[in-house]
């Protein structure tokens with residue numbers, strides 16, 4: 464379902480040539496539907512879709528993007544922001560305590576996680592501290608044995624706190640200790656008390672809440688109660704292999720502000736991975752090529768950030784001028800940026816009037832460049848007077864203004880050349896009169 468609706472979104476974006484309000488509304492509606500179907504709660508859906516709408520309509524399309532990519536980039540970034548980053552558990556001596564509702568997958572997850580850390584080179588052991596379910600001990604011991612993972616438990620001991628205290632003595636030379644606890648049907652008082660006592664005895668570095676992907680909207684309430692009782696550091700979503708998309712668990716995590724640490728996606732011990740926000744977005748919305756898009760977005764975003772060094776390398780084209788202007792626009796007041804530019808730090812002082820004309824001019828330069836062909840942008844020397852006329856008409860400017868941009872470009876290019884040669888001494892400040900430099 465989600466896949467179909469997102470295909471539809473992409474189709475709409477692809478066949479459209481401009482970012483208009485109607486298109487954005489349509490896209491946002493489709494995304495809302497897909498998210499709601501994946502069990503993401505209404506508040507989170509609203510938050511994500513509001514920011515998509517706002518950004519899609521207000522932000523300029525980056526020079527290296529078309530409209531389609533522009534919108535997908537925003538959609539993607541907002542979804543990623545909505546999902547948040549995962550919890551990264553460093554590979555060092557630590558204790559982890561797992562808690563969760565009955566049948567959520569704690570015991571299975573204990574074994575999965577132990578194998579995960581063992582495979583990463585940590586000496587790992589598990590502790591059977593579920594004294595409520597008679598078969599819990601055997602279930603965990605069997606899993607630990609078959610993967611050569613350390614194990615501590617006491618079959619007939621009814622006091623979970625005692626087990627944990629003994630385990631800490633017995634497992635002193637292990638790096639990673641993972642404790643399985645009894646499942647809570649609902650959060651009964653005695654079980655809450657036991658959970659608190661175990662936590663006090665163990666002093667875990669991480670308390671992870673195990674949530675079934677299928678829990679849906681109930682997740683938030685559950686997570687809150689566990690969080691209030693012992694303070695949760697991260698969430699593990701299990702049964703991701705089923706039909707549920709985990710939107711409920713995700714919403715719960717976001718609502719209480721706790722990162723997701725791992726995802727369990729099958730009954731086998733191997734079916735376990737670190738939480739990967741990009742993968743989660745794809746799963747939520749069924750968008751297969753989102754990773755490739757992400758890579759492109761990352762590349763462009765980092766290219767677009769102003770890096771004076773980069774301007775000194777390679778050829779300087781109008782694209783670089785465009786990037787400079789973009790970066791300036793993003794980075795705020797021009798005066799601040801001057802220090803960061805290759806020709807900055809020269810004690811340049813701009814008064815407000817000059818500042819304003821500069822910003823205005825920059826904007827005009829952008830319009831002009833938007834009317835140029837790719838070839839003209841990368842190789843401005845081909846721009847003759849007939850091209851200048853065409854560009855001026857296309858951008859609603861005058862040939863004089865197009866020439867100004869070309870002059871600005873040439874000046875910058877020469878400047879770059881000189882800087883490259885290390886001749887920083889005489890900077891052609893006078894070369895930028897129209898821009899106020």
Ligand SMILES: Nc1nc2c(ncn2[C@@H]2O[C@H](COP(=O)(O)OP(=O)(O)OP(=O)(O)O)[C@@H](O)[C@H]2O)c(=O)[nH]1
Nearest residue numbers: 565566567568569570571646701702727728729730
């Ligand atoms: N398909 C699938 N099944 C899972 C996954 N994780 C756990 N299960 C299954 O879910 C059931 C319950 O898992 P347990 O690990 O025993 O859950 P628990 O939270 O320890 O249960 P209690 O100790 O009774 O509270 C078992 O049949 C598991 O095989 C998963 O990621 N995918």
Ligand SMILES: [Mg+2]
Nearest residue numbers: 569570593599
């Ligand atoms: Mg269990």
